[in-house]
Amino acid sequence: MKTRLFTALILAAIIAPASLFAQTPVEKEFKVKQRYLNIPVYDDRPSARLLFTTKGVDTLDVDVWIAQGEPMYWVYKDLTPYMGKKLKLTYFGDPADMDKLFVADTIMGQSTFYKEAKRPQFHFTTIRGWNNDPNGMVYYNGEYHLYYQHNPYKRYWGNMHWGHAVSRDLVHWEEFDDVLFPDNLGTMFSGSAVVDKNNTSGWGKKGVAPIVYAYTAHAQWQTQCMAYSLDGGRTLVKYENNPVVNSHEAAGSHETRDPRLLWYGGEDGHWVMVLFEKDGNSIYTSNDLKNWTYKSHVPGFDECPDLFCLPVDGNPANKKWVTLGAAGIYMIGDFDGERFTPEAGRYQYMTGVPYAAQTFSDTPDGRCIQIAWGRVSHAGMPFNSQMQLPTELTLRTTRHGVRLASNPVKEVESLLHRQFTAPGVMNADDVNKVLAKFTDPDQGLHIKATVKLDASCWVAFKMNGKEFFEYSPSFGLFNGAFYSTEDITGLSFPIEFYIDRTGVEVFVDNGLYSWSGQLNCASDSRLFSFEGWAATLYEVVIDTVESIW
Numbered sequence: 001m002k003t004r005l006f007t008a009l010i011l012a013a014i015i016a017p018a019s020l021f022a023q024t025p026v027e028k029e030f031k032v033k034q035r036y037l038n039i040p041v042y043d044d045r046p047s048a049r050l051l052f053t054t055k056g057v058d059t060l061d062v063d064v065w066i067a068q069g070e071p072m073y074w075v076y077k078d079l080t081p082y083m084g085k086k087l088k089l090t091y092f093g094d095p096a097d098m099d100k101l102f103v104a105d106t107i108m109g110q111s112t113f114y115k116e117a118k119r120p121q122f123h124f125t126t127i128r129g130w131n132n133d134p135n136g137m138v139y140y141n142g143e144y145h146l147y148y149q150h151n152p153y154k155r156y157w158g159n160m161h162w163g164h165a166v167s168r169d170l171v172h173w174e175e176f177d178d179v180l181f182p183d184n185l186g187t188m189f190s191g192s193a194v195v196d197k198n199n200t201s202g203w204g205k206k207g208v209a210p211i212v213y214a215y216t217a218h219a220q221w222q223t224q225c226m227a228y229s230l231d232g233g234r235t236l237v238k239y240e241n242n243p244v245v246n247s248h249e250a251a252g253s254h255e256t257r258d259p260r261l262l263w264y265g266g267e268d269g270h271w272v273m274v275l276f277e278k279d280g281n282s283i284y285t286s287n288d289l290k291n292w293t294y295k296s297h298v299p300g301f302d303e304c305p306d307l308f309c310l311p312v313d314g315n316p317a318n319k320k321w322v323t324l325g326a327a328g329i330y331m332i333g334d335f336d337g338e339r340f341t342p343e344a345g346r347y348q349y350m351t352g353v354p355y356a357a358q359t360f361s362d363t364p365d366g367r368c369i370q371i372a373w374g375r376v377s378h379a380g381m382p383f384n385s386q387m388q389l390p391t392e393l394t395l396r397t398t399r400h401g402v403r404l405a406s407n408p409v410k411e412v413e414s415l416l417h418r419q420f421t422a423p424g425v426m427n428a429d430d431v432n433k434v435l436a437k438f439t440d441p442d443q444g445l446h447i448k449a450t451v452k453l454d455a456s457c458w459v460a461f462k463m464n465g466k467e468f469f470e471y472s473p474s475f476g477l478f479n480g481a482f483y484s485t486e487d488i489t490g491l492s493f494p495i496e497f498y499i500d501r502t503g504v505e506v507f508v509d510n511g512l513y514s515w516s517g518q519l520n521c522a523s524d525s526r527l528f529s530f531e532g533w534a535a536t537l538y539e540v541v542i543d544t545v546e547s548i549w
């Protein structure tokens with residue numbers, strides 16, 4: 001009995017520190033004179049809470065994974081909002097960890113930003129930490145804003161903030177500080193943005209139309225909140241009467257999230273919020289972006305809804321509405337401002353790593369431009385995941401009826417440098433001889449061709465001898481998913497590859513079907529090749545893709 005008690009006491013002593021520290025936080029107070037708090041990270045350490053408290057700024061409460069010994073990598077917190085003020089840090093972990101944090105005018109590792117060995121070269125990635133869904137995508141005053149689900153303190157999901165990057169041309173991005181931080185309503189889940197041109201919200205000021213944001217606060221219940229920006233999207237002000245939609249009881253589910261805003265109709269139109277609730281996309285309407293009324297629901301979707309109107313084959317007299325969910329499943333139909341009536345679907349236009357795509361609001365030329373989260377990882381890097389290339393969505397009449405197509409925006413062409421063209425036919429051996437000249441694993445590649453097969457044939461595209469994309473006409477399967485090509489025989493189709501350091505995007509039939517995936521390339525060489533019995537390629541084009549950094 002005694003021995004048992006003794007063992008229990010020893011065990012308690014070993015286990016105690018974590019819970020003990022949890023109750024006795026350590027505090028450090030200082031006047032902020034330098035911009036960054038540098039934090040060393042060890043991924044496998046249990047997290048501990050770190051609080052940032054100062055007068056006039058909401059307390060920030062986040063989880064951190066502070067390394068005790070050699071850190072795996074460093075992350076940072078931009079202290080600009082606290083500059084010149086007294087900041088109190090309260091830490092609920094091992095008090096010794098506090099000494100590992102330091103404030104400086106530079107970020108640890110700053111000189112290596114964008115030069116890291118596995119940083120994708122033409123896909124947006126965050127400087128530090130984790131990203132998932134694109135959020136708040138909006139065009140405003142010459143800038144495309146890409147906000148995103150961001151964990152600034154670790155390269156895995158958690159602590160959801162909204163990160164922020166800006167581009168003038170859709171290909172080069174500049175990262176700014178995070179704009180939405182967890183608060184007492186929860187962590188900052190996905191949402192969207194619109195320009196409130198007529199200041200229906202009243203949040204604008206003379207000569208400045210506000211950008212208005214809707215986002216989900218995630219806690220025990222998921223509620224919908226609003227924020228606005230008057231400085232071109234750099235800083236966001238949360239609405240004091242948040243949340244504006246609290247629907248878990250009515251929806252019969254705690255899953256109510258990812259509000260998508262859009263304007264419906266002309267001058268006397270109204271605002272629409274498409275919200276994922278329980279099993280599909282709900283529609284709410286509003287005149288002022290603050291008061292929202294539930295109108296209808298279309299079941300059959302999961303997370304991150306979108307809703308947009310597109311001309312069929314570019315004909316403005318024949319427009320259709322499309323609604324979709326995070327996995328790229330969509331329906332085509334009609335929308336009267338309050339209710340979406342499905343006419344056709346469910347279809348899928350993209351598979352593989354893309355998820356939770358969103359389209360830009362207020363594009364200057366009316367193009368429907370989408371960016372998807374790319375679930376691609378980059379071994380050993382202090383950041384994780386990426387954004388897929390921006391693609392233009394169009395509706396095209398196919399031999400199956402009207403379908404959604406997704407193709408890289410024309411701006412991507414500005415990164416391409418032509419290396420090889422062959423107008424005629426080439427067999428696999430000849431193509432592979434040419435491809436063998438492009439083995440630099442750091443060099444982005446764009447390859448375009450038309451595949452032509454024999455009925456009993458198959459074709460496989462390989463990276464360093466390992467197949468990553470294959471098709472067999474007898475089964476009609478592209479990497480396991482059935483897709484019926486525009487060529488009714490299934491024996492010929494155009495194909496396009498965008499190959500980055502860690503991922504590849506593949507577009508078939510001019511974007512009617514696409515697949516993207518992870519690439520695990522050997523670090524010193526990368527050989528793209530193609531194999532297929534009696535398979536040939538027509539009109540082969542090879543371009544290198546310039547780095548965006």
Ligand code: FRU
Binds near residue numbers: 133160189190303326
């Ligand atoms: C989709 C998603 C969203 C949610 C966000 C949280 O990837 O689950 O539904 O808002 O991620 O990060």
